[in-house]
Amino acid sequence: MKSDLLKYIRKINSKPSAQRRLLEQFVSNGASTIPEMSKGIGVSLPTATTALNDLIKAGLVREVGKRDNSSGRIPMEYDLVPTAGYFVGVNPEMDCLALAASDFCGNLITEKTRIPYIYENTPESLEKLSAIVNDFIAGLPFGKEEILQVCVNVAERVNPFEGRAYNMYTFLDKSLAEALTGLIQLPVCIENDTRSMAFAEFCKGCCKGLKDVIFVNICWGLGIGIIIDGKLYYGKSGYSGEFGHMTAYNNNIICHCGKIGCIETEVSGRALKRKLTQKILEGKVSILSDKVLNKKEELSLHDILDAIAKEDVLSVATLQQIADELGKQLAGIINIFNPEMLVVGGEMSATGDYLTLPVNMGIKKYSLNIMNEDSQIVTSELKGLAGITGACLMARHRLLND
Template sequence: MGQRLLDEIKKDTKSAMMKRRIITHFIYNGDATITDLSKDMDLSIPTITKLVDEMCEEGYVDDNGKLETNGGRHPNLYGLNPDACYFLGVEVEKKYLSFCVVNFKGEIVDYKTRIPFKRENTVECLDKMCDEIMSYIGSLPYKKEKYLNVCVALHGRVNPSTGCSYGTFNFAQTPISEMITDRIGMNACVDNDSRTTAYGEYMMHSVKCPKNVIFINLSWGLGMGIIIDGKLYNGMSGFAGEFGHNFGYDNQQICHCGKKGCIETEVSCSALYRKFIERLKNGESSVILKEKSIENIELDDIFDAVDREDVLAIELVEEIGQKLGRHIGGLINIFNPEQVIIGGELSRVGDYLLHPVISAIRKHTLNMMYRDSDIVLSELKDKANAVGAALLSRSNLFVI
């Protein structure tokens, strides 16, 4: 059914276009009545009824029965058939892979995290990633032909339109999306990890999410996802959101991009780790030193130290929060968003980060604009990237 659905929807006909619009409505608004669809698409009820009936016969839309209403006729409620097809999201981190599968309705049907993996810019690493993808798909009960798209979330500059990555897997002229497609035998696309994470937060929000959102990805680097009027903003070349590579500090610290003083040299997990280790080498103490030597300390140990109320770890997290809040204040002044979501690995420390961020935003943002922006931590936490990639793989095929 999956490939038949894709072939039908991708036809260059007026009917196929209208069916894609109906699917788009279901993706962003959930189940709907014929009347709801008619109003949203500005088409007559007979036209919508004919299209929906065809989609039900083709097996990718379900008639979910009568909608309970107060008096009058009870209209039928329609929605996407969850089992019509599936979509896979892949998160590629420095030391692990994570996978998420969603059905056609956008519901998470499986999630697997922290599969050991070493991210390298080599053909061998790409082959290893594709082998892990195929192994994961093979472990699930869904037929391979039901997977319509795989979205791989990569760090750094990624152009989703061309399928090219300029950070991870940038060793060939061929777009990385094509190389993945050839290896796994399924349609694949790529996108920047901050955008996929932002999309996951937006689509899976527990309450109706605002339409204008800035997502801050505070991980080893510092990225940003921008949602304007409910749609991801990619920019001209697909590189929008490189927040961390704006100049921020005259610290002579070389960023991994090759420039000095980027914001992420002071506001990121890499900055936290670098400063923590430097302070220990300069003679300061931490609870971690009772269990590990300085050379063996990892980022997770610092997060654990925060939970154990380690003074040095908390001090550095709060310092990063204050600096981040200052820069977010500038973004609020520019974008005037309804919501700013702070996610990524460093968001795991919770209020130790959020409180200094909010305090700094108040100091560096116009009062009227600050009051309009809700500052929150990620809801999906470490699941957001893989979930967002899976949902984006669905939207890339169907959403108009």
């Protein structure tokens, strides 16, 4: 059945069709009546009905019941079939891995977070990644043959069209997507992690239904996901959004990209760790002092976020210093893109108002008034699930649109 379904999806994707546009309508709007479908995809009622019946026959769409309407004829609603197929999303972080599975409607069925994993550019790391994914798939409540696609998020520069990562798993003599397809024995696509998170918020989170959105992912690094006129913006090769690698400081600090003075050198999890460690070494007191001074251990981002949650004064003050700079830099993004909404997400957004209040103040202070009045500044609604939710949704998106 899976092979027949994939053939059908490829067939309706091979040329413009009412069936393909109707699937997009269900993905964007959920349950719909035939008149809503007709209006949404711009075809006549008979054409919409024919396309709908074709999708029902293929097993992708079903009746979900009559809409409660107090006046006139009660219309029937239709929606995607949740069990038509499943998707798996994978989101690596610096020291752990998160995975999730979703149904055909994009609803998460199960997820696992903070699985120990070292994200590095080595064959061993890639093998470990595929082993964890295979173990996760083996424990799912449906068969492997029912999974239509897997999406793996990758940090920084990614060409999702070719399935290649610019700075991870560079030892491969084939594309990363091709290598993972062989290791997992399922179709695999890859996507930039920040863009996946932006897509998750756009489809299921705080900016659902908006057209122009910027998503800021502040974690070990710093990047943005861009949505313009309701569509993800990729740029020519998929490398858009590298906000953290704009040169902004004359600080002689070498960024991990090899350049000097990138925004990321002052505004990121790496910068937070460096600044806080330096203050502790200079004798300032923190609940992390023992780990740095006596145990001689490096701080992790998780250590620092935990200290902030415990209201460690030095950690909070250092975070707010970084948040001030983030607000100043994001003011330029507001001036350039004039978004309806700017969403602050990523691991460091878990600090809540400690981060977002200084960011808001910085944006108001340094952006044009008429511009910042247009933009809502909010924190990610999906929080720690944004990465894996986005990966699952991106797996479906790529299947239905490639």
